[in-house]
Amino acid sequence: MTVEKNSQRILSYTRDVMAGYPREQRFTLAMLQDIQKKYKYIPRESLEQLSDHLGVPLSKLYSIATFYKALSLQPKGDHVIRVCDGTACHIRSSMVIVDELAKILMIKPGETTSDGKFSLETVNCLGSCAMAPAMVIDETYYGKVTPSRTREILNEYGGVDCE
Amino acid sequence: MIITINGRQCEAEHGEFILDVALRNGIQIPTLCHSEALPGLASCRLCIVEVIENNWSKVVASCVYPITSEIEVVTHSEKIKRMRKTLLKLLGARAPQNAYVRKLLAEHEVTPAARFQGDPDENCIMCGLCVSACDKIGAGAISTVYRGIAKKVSTPYDEPSKTCIGCSACAGVCPTGAIKVQESHGKRIIWKKEFELLSCAVCGKPFITPEQIAYLKAKLNQEIDEILCETCKRKAAGERFAQTCADLTASKGLLR
Ligand code: SF4
Ligand code: FES
Numbered sequence: 001m002t003v004e005k006n007s008q009r010i011l012s013y014t015r016d017v018m019a020g021y022p023r024e025q026r027f028t029l030a031m032l033q034d035i036q037k038k039y040k041y042i043p044r045e046s047l048e049q050l051s052d053h054l055g056v057p058l059s060k061l062y063s064i065a066t067f068y069k070a071l072s073l074q075p076k077g078d079h080v081i082r083v084c085d086g087t088a089c090h091i092r093s094s095m096v097i098v099d100e101l102a103k104i105l106m107i108k109p110g111e112t113t114s115d116g117k118f119s120l121e122t123v124n125c126l127g128s129c130a131m132a133p134a135m136v137i138d139e140t141y142y143g144k145v146t147p148s149r150t151r152e153i154l155n156e157y158g159g160v161d162c163e
Numbered sequence: 164m165i166i167t168i169n170g171r172q173c174e175a176e177h178g179e180f181i182l183d184v185a186l187r188n189g190i191q192i193p194t195l196c197h198s199e200a201l202p203g204l205a206s207c208r209l210c211i212v213e214v215i216e217n218n219w220s221k222v223v224a225s226c227v228y229p230i231t232s233e234i235e236v237v238t239h240s241e242k243i244k245r246m247r248k249t250l251l252k253l254l255g256a257r258a259p260q261n262a263y264v265r266k267l268l269a270e271h272e273v274t275p276a277a278r279f280q281g282d283p284d285e286n287c288i289m290c291g292l293c294v295s296a297c298d299k300i301g302a303g304a305i306s307t308v309y310r311g312i313a314k315k316v317s318t319p320y321d322e323p324s325k326t327c328i329g330c331s332a333c334a335g336v337c338p339t340g341a342i343k344v345q346e347s348h349g350k351r352i353i354w355k356k357e358f359e360l361l362s363c364a365v366c367g368k369p370f371i372t373p374e375q376i377a378y379l380k381a382k383l384n385q386e387i388d389e390i391l392c393e394t395c396k397r398k399a400a401g402e403r404f405a406q407t408c409a410d411l412t413a414s415k416g417l418l419r
Contacts (some may be wrong), residue, residue: 044320057303057326062319066308 007045013038014046018053025054028064032071040076069123077112077119079157083135086125094133098122100147104160117158168236181225181236182210192238193247195254195267195338196290197226201299204291208250209267213237222246248273256281257288263339264288286341289314293333293342300378302326305333305354323356328374363392365399 017034021027028050035046042065051058065071081101085094098109101120105113112119128134131143142153154160166175168190175184185192195207205227212225215235222243225236237243251268256279258264268275289307293316297305304327308317318324331353334342345352349360349369360369361376370392380387391399 047319057298057306058319059303059306059324059326063306063308067310 007043010039010043010045011049014049018050023054025056028054028056028061029068032061032065036071040078040080041072041074044073069121075112075116078117079137080119080121081135081137082121082123082126083109084124084126084128084133085122086129086132088129088132089126089134092132094122096147097133097135097145097150100150101154104151104154113160118154118160164230164233166230166234166236169238175230177231178229181212181214181223181228181230184230185212185225185236185238190238192225193267193271194226195264196288196292198292198295198336198338201292201295201336203227204289204295206290207254207288209247209254211243211246211250213240213243247271252276252279254288255279258286258339258341259283261286261339261341286339287316287337288339288341289316290338291316292336292338296332296336300328300330300332302328302330302378304328318354321355324354327354327356328378329353329356329358329372330375330378361390363395364389365391365395368392 014035017031017038020034021031031050032042035042039046047061047065048058050056051061065073083089083094083098083101085098098120102108105118105120107113107118107120109120109122126134126136126141128141128143131141133145134141134143135145136142137153137157142149145153151159164175164177165172166181166184167173168181168185168188171188171190173184173188173190182192182194182197192210192212194210196205197203197207197210203226205224208224210225211222212228213220213236214223214228215237216232225238248271251271251273252275254264255268255273255275259275259279259281260283291307294305294307297303302324304324305316305318307314309315318327329351331342331344331351334340334344334353342353346360346369349362351358351360351372358372358374361371361373362369371390376387376390
């Protein structure tokens, strides 16, 4: 797919998203979430288009897009792994889980594997302290995770072939 | 209503901020991020005071605390002085080499805390005044971006902004002089964007960008035929006034 074609598609998808909401500033975040869900990031084209549509300066949208952890300006992997590093998980060695995942995936938290399959992130609390250490992949929660289980879990998502 | 500040009775209106009432009554409260013209984010916290109400005392930021009842205010209690020193230490850690911040530290006899290793190139204290100024003008070219310790003021994507008109109002309101404006050879560079500078028709000083002129034209909805810098504009107005007075005196025999 050429870059231009891709860009056309992004613009047309963004138009569809915008059409689904009243043309009001308070729906900005909802629109951005839809775009994030579709592309795993907020393309610049979308942000500019939204700025025109809502009459909000681009700087304000950029501010929102950089503020929320759920939004990202760089493409995320097909599956987003969020390991909880909140207090409860931290004292139950969440960092060991992060290190193990980082070793298997060969990326650091905040990065995406070169095949675009996984992104690794740490978050401050998943609200699942009872099952610490916890992590969530896309929308599935995993509790009482051990380093030895991580590879198994990754296999549910097609595993890692970049080894 | 009447409130007491440091034992003195002061007239205050409902909803007025403590700082404004204090200043009106000649009572000084230190501030860093307060601006009379722009809404503050109240981030520096230097303006803290103690508010005593129903035998309860609490610490509030006076620049944004609205008066709603007949409270008692203390601006320099031991507790406040101690807290202010801590705040100054933190500001000193944030912008260790900034001249203005250092001056404040010296004024309050605060020695920078050695255990804080601040970034020597950091001058911004995240007060948000520059963003307010830019929004007020209507350019909306800058915003706060990212969050937590990575938070900063920037244009979208850290690139020259399409909507920036190069007015440098942001740099003008910045309390610490953190925004760099380079001016030389009839050019101004701000936020990575380069502007041509037009010169004053009288003194020849380059001072305004074509984008600013266009902005003014649209705002005033009229042509601007002569570009005059502030100094020359004031002079011209003064001369016009003197001329009018002279004319009046001559024609009507006034002011004799
Ligand atoms: S650059 Fe200056 S005006 Fe802007 S937030 Fe920082 S200190 Fe405040
Ligand atoms: S002057 Fe009130 S918080 Fe800075």
